[in-house]
Amino acid sequence: MRLGIFGTGYAGLVTSVCLAELGHTVTAVDKDPDIVATLSQGQSTIHEPGLPELLVNNIKAGRLKFTTRSEDAIAGSDIIFVCVGTPPRSDGRADLCQVEEVARTIAPLLDGYKLVVEKSTVPARTARWISWTIRRLAGPEAEFDVASNPEFLREGTAVRDFLQPDRIVIGADSGRARSLLLDLYRPNFDCPIVLTSVTTAELIKQTANAFLAAKISFINVMSDLCETLGVDVATVARGIGLDPRIGGQFLNAGLGFGGSCLPKDLSALIKVAEENGVDSGMLKEVQRINSARVERLLSKLETALWVVRHKVVAVLGVAFKANTDDIRGATSLTVVPWLRAAGANLRVYDPAAMQKLEALYPPDDHLMYAQSACEAARGAHALVILTDWDEFRSLDLERLRSLMRTPIVIDGRNLFTPAKMQAAGFEYYSLGHGDVAPSVETQRIAP
Ligand SMILES: NC(=O)c1ccc[n+]([C@@H]2O[C@H](COP(=O)([O-])OP(=O)(O)OC[C@H]3O[C@@H](n4cnc5c(N)ncnc54)[C@H](O)[C@@H]3O)[C@@H](O)[C@H]2O)c1
Structure with missing residues (x-):
């Protein structure tokens, strides 16, 4: 044709x-x-x-x-x-x-x-x-x-x-x-x-994306509960995901959904529901839960660093997810300006999407774009993971630890386990896997 x-x-x-x-x-x-x-x-x-x-x-x-x-x-x-x-x-x-x-x-x-x-x-x-x-x-x-x-x-x-x-x-x-x-x-x-029909097909697409978004927000609420109960959310996700009525995909707890589709399609569907007099409360809650994820990550970073000002923070991941250079709806677009406003010195790295962030935030005395994850981590007081690139999953943890000024990792995508990070000598904060943090009495404050 x-x-x-x-x-x-x-x-x-x-x-x-x-x-x-x-x-x-x-x-x-x-x-x-x-x-x-x-x-x-x-x-x-x-x-x-x-x-x-x-x-x-x-x-x-x-x-x-x-x-x-x-x-x-x-x-x-x-x-x-x-x-x-x-x-x-x-x-x-x-x-x-x-x-x-x-x-x-x-x-x-x-x-x-x-x-x-x-x-x-x-x-x-x-x-x-x-x-x-x-x-x-x-x-x-x-x-x-x-x-x-x-x-x-x-x-x-x-x-x-x-x-x-x-x-x-x-x-x-x-x-x-x-x-x-x-x-x-x-x-x-x-x-x-x-x-x-044409209208049904249009609605199928919006419904599919709203459902996927709801699944992610659901597991993220559970992940907060898991953290307080000392339970690993990944095991809960596996335990429920093996039920074919639930399915294992889109049950990765973490920073939530981003990108150019799910957030916009969800908000567009909310408007369609409102315009047609249909209760959109559940959809709005999915949205609210998702927006709160990045705040949770940033509060963990503040807990770990105490004072963010003048700290060197490595940011791994600019793209909204792995294997793309798309940064629309990416958490980096919230995290980077927040850290800049808080007075941190940023070292950012992404395998594919850096140029797009650079166009929005050109490098300056407080923002450097690194050529590798290790270059970003060099001398950092903390490292924040925002994207689930395999390259980050397979980082040499011993090397990473040796490069950092204080080995603190805030893992927004749960790429590692607390046990693995503890064994590698990191202070480790996740979203639903549990944290490895020293007690306040023994907490080492970065120089
Ligand atoms: N990105 C995805 O993964 C994905 C997946 C499924 C569906 N969609 C949907 O597909 C649509 C496009 O998404 P996208 O991510 O490709 O958007 P995009 O912004 O990457 O691409 C849109 C392109 O259309 C071009 N364009 C705009 N007006 C034009 C015109 N009048 N004539 C010719 N070209 C024109 C723009 O220059 C741009 O290159 C959206 O509705 C999106 O929700 C996207």
């Missing part, structure tokens, strides 16, 4: 590359000429394992091209995917400006029947607005449908998630739209396909 894709960010680029990999002819359009120029040269604009190789191969094979010209993505295409951003507005609603702009762009360029497919995560009933917008601008003769095919890929494993999905949701209100999407997916995927 010939496919046009609008938006080549984290979701759109993976969608474009993977659909080309499946043999389709893909023209991907982005309004950012720098992104288009970089991608056209075969260079990925995002850090996503497995993506660079597929990008180059499919450009070479002539199945994938990038452009700033919308008409090139629309002309002759069977399906147009909308993959533009839907960031949160200040009131929590989804900002649909980019989606509306695509609808306005498509309308005058229609050259025969088109299936316009929402892949962006949008509030229920957004498709109606897209449809009305195109109809108003394209006129009554224009032939098109608007369908929903939400994307469930996760950054860090996006290529695998796209090519080996656990399910595909197709929301279509016409037989023609449904058949086109089935023709696109059925030959390549043997996972369950949920065929439903």
